[in-house]
Amino acid sequence: MFDNFRLEFIEVPEAILRVRHGGSGSPVLLLHGHPRTHATWHKVAPLLAKTHTVVCPDLHRFGKSSKPADTPDYALSSKRAKANDCVALMRYLGHERFAVVGHDRDAYTAFRMAMDHPESVSQLVILDAVPIVEALERCTEKFARLWWHWFFFGQIDKPERAILADPDAWYNAGAAKKLMGEEAFADFYEAIHDPATVHTMVEDYRAGLGIDRAHDEADRKAGKQIICPTLVGWSLQDDLEELYGDVLAVWKPWTLDLQGFSIDCGHHMAEEAPDELASQLLKFLHN
Numbered sequence: 001m002f003d004n005f006r007l008e009f010i011e012v013p014e015a016i017l018r019v020r021h022g023g024s025g026s027p028v029l030l031l032h033g034h035p036r037t038h039a040t041w042h043k044v045a046p047l048l049a050k051t052h053t054v055v056c057p058d059l060h061r062f063g064k065s066s067k068p069a070d071t072p073d074y075a076l077s078s079k080r081a082k083a084n085d086c087v088a089l090m091r092y093l094g095h096e097r098f099a100v101v102g103h104d105r106d107a108y109t110a111f112r113m114a115m116d117h118p119e120s121v122s123q124l125v126i127l128d129a130v131p132i133v134e135a136l137e138r139c140t141e142k143f144a145r146l147w148w149h150w151f152f153f154g155q156i157d158k159p160e161r162a163i164l165a166d167p168d169a170w171y172n173a174g175a176a177k178k179l180m181g182e183e184a185f186a187d188f189y190e191a192i193h194d195p196a197t198v199h200t201m202v203e204d205y206r207a208g209l210g211i212d213r214a215h216d217e218a219d220r221k222a223g224k225q226i227i228c229p230t231l232v233g234w235s236l237q238d239d240l241e242e243l244y245g246d247v248l249a250v251w252k253p254w255t256l257d258l259q260g261f262s263i264d265c266g267h268h269m270a271e272e273a274p275d276e277l278a279s280q281l282l283k284f285l286h287n
Contacts (some may be wrong), residue, residue, distance in 0.1 A: 023049025033104020037063035037204035043274035
């Protein structure tokens, strides 16, 4: 897994991040989602590394990265905090400007990075997500049925107890094992069975319902937009189109230069359709 990549722990001002990096060429930062670790990218990263320097961290408070106790407003779990960590990581590795690709929950981190650090982000790729404030403001009965876990995870203590009672069932470990490969699955399996990691992964959702939404609202009120070229992709077998219809229409007010694509696969596209995803990413990155 990740042949010719280096695995290390790197200290940035607010976190210690487990990071896998390799390749050569213009830098690309790949951000995993919930409940994955950086290992979700193990099929895609080597394809990108033929022409790019690829950096894959466990996000702060995910996987084997550090997990300090959060504040009452979940500021350490905010996408702003994670974005700051990632910019510091890339600068540590010598990359002042880079492309960023974010999937699922950490598509929000990638979005926040482009909003807060426009000088650092050269290109932005969002996979299977719309801005948090857009999702919450468009919340309907259908959203509540399909994404009910957002609101359950927003409760205190009960989600952790429910997940840890049977992590394999909660996260459908049997299906994940078939998709991920042995080493990547072992990394995922360790994460979902670790009480500290489950707690901090769930706190990410609590941040989403409060501080992250507030950051989005403040940017929209100020008229801020993403200034770099932006690519939005979604899985046709997931539910983004079912919820929003025209996914790009949701993103259009937030961007100046927007493109989109879809892949006929399930939610974990880096695991289910790595070749097609890598092809889409490379086409965009080489523009």
